[in-house]
Amino acid sequence: MRPDTNGATRVEASVPSLLDLMHLSRRPILSPGGVDLLRQIALLTEMKEGDEVLVVPAGLAVTLEYFVSEHDVVGSGVEGDPTLFERAGKRLHSLGILERVHIQLGQMDSLPFKDGIFDVVVAELGFPSRAAPEKSANELVRVAKPGSNVVVVQPVWKAPVCSERRAVLSQYLGCRPLTVVEWKRLLREAGLEHLYVQNWSEEETAFRPQIRKPFPDFTELFSLTEKFGILRRARHRWGWAGVWTVLARERQIHKILTKERILGLDLVKGMKKDDQAVVRVAKSKSTLSVGKSEDLGHSPEDDNAGEGQVTGLPLFDDGRP
Numbered sequence: 001m002r003p004d005t006n007g008a009t010r011v012e013a014s015v016p017s018l019l020d021l022m023h024l025s026r027r028p029i030l031s032p033g034g035v036d037l038l039r040q041i042a043l044l045t046e047m048k049e050g051d052e053v054l055v056v057p058a059g060l061a062v063t064l065e066y067f068v069s070e071h072d073v074v075g076s077g078v079e080g081d082p083t084l085f086e087r088a089g090k091r092l093h094s095l096g097i098l099e100r101v102h103i104q105l106g107q108m109d110s111l112p113f114k115d116g117i118f119d120v121v122v123a124e125l126g127f128p129s130r131a132a133p134e135k136s137a138n139e140l141v142r143v144a145k146p147g148s149n150v151v152v153v154q155p156v157w158k159a160p161v162c163s164e165r166r167a168v169l170s171q172y173l174g175c176r177p178l179t180v181v182e183w184k185r186l187l188r189e190a191g192l193e194h195l196y197v198q199n200w201s202e203e204e205t206a207f208r209p210q211i212r213k214p215f216p217d218f219t220e221l222f223s224l225t226e227k228f229g230i231l232r233r234a235r236h237r238w239g240w241a242g243v244w245t246v247l248a249r250e251r252q253i254h255k256i257l258t259k260e261r262i263l264g265l266d267l268v269k270g271m272k273k274d275d276q277a278v279v280r281v282a283k284s285k286s287t288l289s290v291g292k293s294e295d296l297g298h299s300p301e302d303d304n305a306g307e308g309q310v311t312g313l314p315l316f317d318d319g320r321p
Contacts, residue, residue, distance in 0.1 A: 015242045015249075016234050017174025019126050023084055024230045024237075025222060028062045028091070031125045032265050033200050037153065038066050040198070041122060044269050045149040047071045051119040054078075054143060056111070057126050058103045061088040068100050075101040076118070078111055080130070109135035113143045120144075123152045125265075126175045133178060133186055141190040146274035150192055151267060156180045158201065158264045169263060172246075172253045180266050192270030201264030 022029045031037070047053065049072040055063050058077025068075045079085040085105045092098045106112045108123075109131035121144045128136035137152075144150050155177040161169075170176045178186075184195050222230065234243050 014238060015171065015245045016238050017246075018172055019129075019174035021230055021234060021246070022221065023059060023081070023087075024233045025226060026229065027222075027226065028060050029221065030062055030066075031153070033153065033267075035066070037200060037267070038063060040267070041151050041153070042067065042071055044196070044267075045120045045151060047073060047120055050074065052076065052117060053120045053122070054111075054113075054118045055122045055124060056108055056140070057081075057124065057129075058088055059084060059124070059126070061092055061101060061103060063122070063124060064101050064103075065092070065095065065097065068097055073120075076113075077101070077103040078106045078108070079103055080105070080107050107131060109139055111139045111143050115142055116145045118144050119148050121148070121150045123150075123154070125153065125155065125173075127152070127154065129175045133176070133182075134189075137186040137190040141187070141192055141272055144272045146272055146276060148272055149269060150187070150272060151269045152183060152187065153200070153265065153267050154178070154183060156183065156264050156266045157262065159262045161262055165262075168249070169253065172249050177263060180268065183266070183268050187268060187270050191273050193273055195268060195270045197269075198267040199264065200267055 016024075041047075047067065051071070051073045053064075053067050053073045054076045055061075055067070056078045058064060058079040061075075061077055064075040064077050067073050077088070079088060082105060085103060088103050089098070092101050092103070104112050107130075108128045121140050123136075123140055140150050140152070155173060155175065157166075157177050157179045166177070180197060184197070187195060231243055234246070238246075
């Protein structure tokens with residue numbers, strides 16, 4: 001396993017990850033957090049009818065299907081795996097929503113969109129997997145409209161972890177966890193502000209009434225029949241060596257994920273800076289300042305003349321700092 005420039009390890013193409021196995025299932029699987037998490041994302045971003053929503057990576061478009069069906073948005077996605085991309089297209093066609101969801105083949109550090117076109121951008125589990133986090137974070141913010149929301153839902157380290165264990169867990173999951181502090185730094189540097197974090201690991205909260213494990217084991221996600229089908233399809237793609245490696249890794253990971261609790265799931269939301277809004281506020285303040293300077297010569301009689309005249313005046317000052 002070769003370390004990359006970020007100190008993590010590149011995902012081995014010859015061995016399937018947990019995400020790879022999930023995508024081989026004939027039954028579409030929601031990311032950890034499930035529908036509760038998707039509802040929370042829609043609430044936090046004030047998602048509404050007609051919004052342009054981007055989800056990366058798109059996977060089988062399960063998340064996009066939910067947003068389009070429940071909130072009547074226009075969905076877009078980017079998927080880097082050609083096999084998943086093809087399956088997602090067929091799935092959307094069978095659901096009859098292909099005209100409302102558009103998926104493109106592409107990489108997370110080079111999204112195939114112009115600047116500032118999405119009302120909501122969501123980065124799900126598996127982002128980034130083979131790309132540098134800095135470049136990927138910059139791309140997320142680049143394609144969002146100024147003043148719009150960007151949401152990142154990613155695995156995070158909850159405790160200090162040695163490089164060897166980081167490598168094993170990254171390979172198993174199919175993505176590279178960071179700490180929440182690292183994610184906040186990357187997103188701020190990319191141009192987000194007003195960052196807000198929610199922990200979706202195991203805590204019971206008002207928006208998540210039932211405690212769940214952040215990352216279920218492969219053995220917990222699927223029935224025995226489903227497992228055999230997934231492993232059979234995995235053998236065709238990665239060979240027996242890859243299948244045996246992932247099964248051995250499953251036993252190794254089980255202890256780490258279920259007993260040591262070093263990995264969690266966090267939601268980080270931020271708003272893209274709107275430089276034009278800052279300019280408008282500055283101009284407004286400048287105009288108000290000029291108006292005040294021109295009124296310096298008014299007489300006390302002018303003040304008295306205005307007493308009692310409240311019709312048409314605002315109850316609250318509209319000037320924003």
